[in-house]
Amino acid sequence: MKLIVSSIRLSLVLMVVCGLLYNLVVTGIAQAVMPHQADGSLVYDENQNVIGSELIGQHFVDPKYFQSRVSSIGYNGAGSGSGNYAPSHPDLLARVQKSLESWKKENPDVPVSRLPIDLITNSGSGLDPHISPEAAEAQIPRISKLTGISAEKLQELVKDHTAARELGFLGEPVVLVLQLNLALAELTK
Structure with a gap:
């Protein structure tokens, strides 16, 4: 049971870090450094x-x-x-x-x-x-x-x-x- 809870917790943390935070950081950098290209x-x-x-x-x-x-x-x-x-x-x-x-x-x-x-x-x-x-x-x-x-x-x-x-x-x-x-x-x- 402890292993399942740890796996779920790690999965949620990785989803937030890799699926949300990483994308926000990369998009923010692109908008700050090259907004014309970032907007298409x-x-x-x-x-x-x-x-x-x-x-x-x-x-x-x-x-x-x-x-x-x-x-x-x-x-x-x-x-x-x-x-x-x-x-x-x-x-x-x-x-x-x-x-x-x-x-x-x-x-x-x-x-x-x-x-x-x-x-x-x-x-x-x-x-x-x-x-x-x-x-x-x-x-x-x-x-x-x-x-x-x-x-x-x-x-x-x-x-x-x-x-x-x-x-x-x-x-x-x-x-x-x-x-x-x-x-x-x-x-x-």
Whole structure:
């Protein structure tokens, strides 16, 4: 009986320490040290309405905006994942073919041979919010034609919204698509 009471007492103490106190301490530190990231890296409009997150890809329907990577989960931030298909899987081939046809229709001035792979393939999470600088540059002719903004100005905008490698050597430079499209929207007002 003594062993059972001790086991229950230890279990309750560990539940409070590990399940409650630890989470409160870690959340408190995150809120104090990096509140923007701890709250989901949300982006707000001028009326303080949430328009997205810096961490989750968005679907931009209007062709006058830069397009994000393809999402295998419909840009639904409630979950993440990918179909994890082999390159020869018929569903993957059909989706890539559909992406290629869409690209040709929306970007007749840019040959498929100049199409960066990240515009027709999805990431492992299906939610990556960034594209390569090459993917953004490939979209400039379409956006320039639809908005009337010069290609040079759009290239400057892409450059201004490109994040360098982490710590100068980790990863690749990426274009922050949501922020880029917000800046583009400001220019087209």
